[in-house]
Amino acid sequence: MDSKTLIMEDRQNCVCSQSDLVKIKAQDINFFYGKQQALKDINLDVLSNKVTAIIGPSGCGKSTFIRLFNRMHELVPNTTLTGRIYLDGQDILGACVDPAEIRRRIGMVFQKPNPFPKNIFENISYGLEVNGIKNKEFIEGRVIESLKKAALWDEVKDRLHDSALNLSGGQQQRLCIARCLAVKPEVLLFDEPCASLDPISTRKIEELILELKKDYAIVIVTHNMQQAARVSDYTGFFLLGELIEFDKTEKIFKAPKNQKTEDYITGRFG
Amino acid sequence: MCLLKARQGCILPRPPNMENMIKVKERLYKWLFTILAFASLIFLVGIVIVLFKEALPIFKKVKALEFIFGKFWYPTYDPPEFGIFPLILASVWVSVGAMLVCVPLGVGSALYLNEIASHKQKAVLKPLVEILASIPSIVYGFFGMVVLAPFLQNLLHLPIGLCAFTASLTLGIMATPTVCSIAEDALSYVPKSFREASFAVGANRWQTLVKVVIPAAGSGISTAIILGMSRAIGETMTVLMVAGGAAVIPKSFFDPVRPMTSAIAAEMGEAPMGSDHFHALFAIALILFLITFVFNVIAEAISRKYRIKLGLSG
Numbered sequence: 001m002d003s004k005t006l007i008m009e010d011r012q013n014c015v016c017s018q019s020d021l022v023k024i025k026a027q028d029i030n031f032f033y034g035k036q037q038a039l040k041d042i043n044l045d046v047l048s049n050k051v052t053a054i055i056g057p058s059g060c061g062k063s064t065f066i067r068l069f070n071r072m073h074e075l076v077p078n079t080t081l082t083g084r085i086y087l088d089g090q091d092i093l094g095a096c097v098d099p100a101e102i103r104r105r106i107g108m109v110f111q112k113p114n115p116f117p118k119n120i121f122e123n124i125s126y127g128l129e130v131n132g133i134k135n136k137e138f139i140e141g142r143v144i145e146s147l148k149k150a151a152l153w154d155e156v157k158d159r160l161h162d163s164a165l166n167l168s169g170g171q172q173q174r175l176c177i178a179r180c181l182a183v184k185p186e187v188l189l190f191d192e193p194c195a196s197l198d199p200i201s202t203r204k205i206e207e208l209i210l211e212l213k214k215d216y217a218i219v220i221v222t223h224n225m226q227q228a229a230r231v232s233d234y235t236g237f238f239l240l241g242e243l244i245e246f247d248k249t250e251k252i253f254k255a256p257k258n259q260k261t262e263d264y265i266t267g268r269f270g
Numbered sequence: 271m272c273l274l275k276a277r278q279g280c281i282l283p284r285p286p287n288m289e290n291m292i293k294v295k296e297r298l299y300k301w302l303f304t305i306l307a308f309a310s311l312i313f314l315v316g317i318v319i320v321l322f323k324e325a326l327p328i329f330k331k332v333k334a335l336e337f338i339f340g341k342f343w344y345p346t347y348d349p350p351e352f353g354i355f356p357l358i359l360a361s362v363w364v365s366v367g368a369m370l371v372c373v374p375l376g377v378g379s380a381l382y383l384n385e386i387a388s389h390k391q392k393a394v395l396k397p398l399v400e401i402l403a404s405i406p407s408i409v410y411g412f413f414g415m416v417v418l419a420p421f422l423q424n425l426l427h428l429p430i431g432l433c434a435f436t437a438s439l440t441l442g443i444m445a446t447p448t449v450c451s452i453a454e455d456a457l458s459y460v461p462k463s464f465r466e467a468s469f470a471v472g473a474n475r476w477q478t479l480v481k482v483v484i485p486a487a488g489s490g491i492s493t494a495i496i497l498g499m500s501r502a503i504g505e506t507m508t509v510l511m512v513a514g515g516a517a518v519i520p521k522s523f524f525d526p527v528r529p530m531t532s533a534i535a536a537e538m539g540e541a542p543m544g545s546d547h548f549h550a551l552f553a554i555a556l557i558l559f560l561i562t563f564v565f566n567v568i569a570e571a572i573s574r575k576y577r578i579k580l581g582l583s584g
Contacts, residue, residue: 075465075466100474103469104471114463114466116468117485117486126481126482127473129481130471130477183471
């Protein structure tokens with residue numbers, strides 16, 4: 001009942017007014033796959049209505065890091081996590097916190113578009129159904145709203161009951177974004193959302209991210225440094241499981257403090 | 271092109287007779303595999319031809335419909351009666367019963383293996399299930415005859431333990447590992463990304479399983495069920511041992527029955543070659559073949575649809 005009422009209400013209203021607010025705070029994060037340490041002593045703040053980019057070479061722990069925010073790491077057996085992650089000041093890693101609730105509040109878009117093998121409408125209504133919403137008119141309204149926000153509505157409005165797998169890669173990825181938006185999250189995590197997309201689709205997703213920034217706190221993991229420079233306000237550079245440098249994007253790209261960051265940005269390695 | 275040839279020439283200077291050797295070898299392999307590939311086709315065609323050739327004479331004496339829907343199977347009486355309806359009914363009876371056992375058991379254990387079991391448990395259980403699938407059917411028959419039949423007879427106060435019910439149970443247990451193994455494969459083919467996407471919007475494990483994983487693996491699971499079913503309907507040894515063998519129309523699950531396969535196996539030895547009885551048994555085999563053939567075609571069609579649905583290459 002509690003979660004239902006939470007999700008029904010329009011959360012943006014209460015978030016928008018407070019800009020430059022710490023939305024997620026990661027404190028002293030250490031993370032292990034088995035005995036191998038994947039993340040070392042990471043402290044990082046994600047601000048509301050800002051895009052935070054996480055860059056770094058493959059295998060540096062970027063994806064691992066953002067998967068902690070919505071507790072997706074719990075799906076992988078044999079992992080250990082120490083440290084705290086706060087969402088609006090609330091510790092989300094606590095044993096009494098329902099991960100499903102956290103995942104509703106922190107949506108995620110994956111590297112490869114992963115629509116369900118269902119039709120377009122069902123793909124978006126799914127998140128509402130699993131959260132116990134049965135009112136058909138409400139669901140329909142929310143589906144349309146989400147598709148519009150994800151800039152997909154005009155392309156699919158005449159074929160909502162076609163299989164989602166018939167869409168192009170870029171459309172599928174925007175569908176996945178719409179699927180996230182439907183449950184009204186507060187934060188959006190993008191895990192290399194354009195890795196499998198062509199440049200035109202990539203541009204559309206980037207424009208969308210800039211648009212969505214108005215309503216959400218956004219974290220984007222990317223391989224592509226130009227992309228980080230184009231869309232983000234803050235950038236964190238990861239290397240071998242450590243956060244080497246975290247600052248405003250401009251500073252990271254124009255005047256990095258750390259030599260390693262500079263080497264990576266200028267393409268000397270990675 | 272010329273340059274390329276010249277280059278190849280200088281990297282791999284082969285004597286001309288070696289070139290020939292390679293060519294001969296290649297041709298040899300090609301022929302060998304072509305023959306092997308066609309062998310199975312030839313066997314299939316041969317079997318079908320023999321089946322039809324030996325089965326058709328009976329239909330000159332008995333009309334096909336009378337043969338299939340005739341209520342009495344008295345092949346050795348004078349005059350003989352060739353109605354295989356009791357046999358078909360027995361096969362259906364036993365197979366449906368077996369399905370009722372093997373589908374919940376097989377699919378349930380597949381779900382357990384895939385969704386709940388830890389890696390260690392799965393590493394032990396999955397091979398065990400596959401070993402279970404490789405036990406010869408006569409061993410299951412023994413088990414049914416010696417253990418299950420007396421047990422059920424005492425438990426349910428039956429006049430005879432060897433009946434359709436016992437056969438169903440034994441066949442069901444036998445088909446369970448097949449169903450489980452194939453269904454488990456189908457479940458593990460469901461991409462991890464579907465589960466992640468489901469969890470990421472706040473679904474719990476049960477919702478993910480019921481609304482995403484099972485529908486995505488649905489056609490694979492139905493293939494498993496159909497293949498298990500066709501194994502049950504084609505099974506001979508077990509039903510010969512535990513079904514009771516009475517070629518009359520069964521009135522309940524606890525009547526002894528004689529499925530089509532066990533009629534063929536039991537009577538082929540005593541039917542004089544070329545007699546009407548002999549041809550009738552071939553006709554039963556033909557009908558059985560058509561039934562399992564249809565099952566397999568359906569299974570194949572479903573699994574193809576499923577591959578397309580998941581976006582895997584056909």
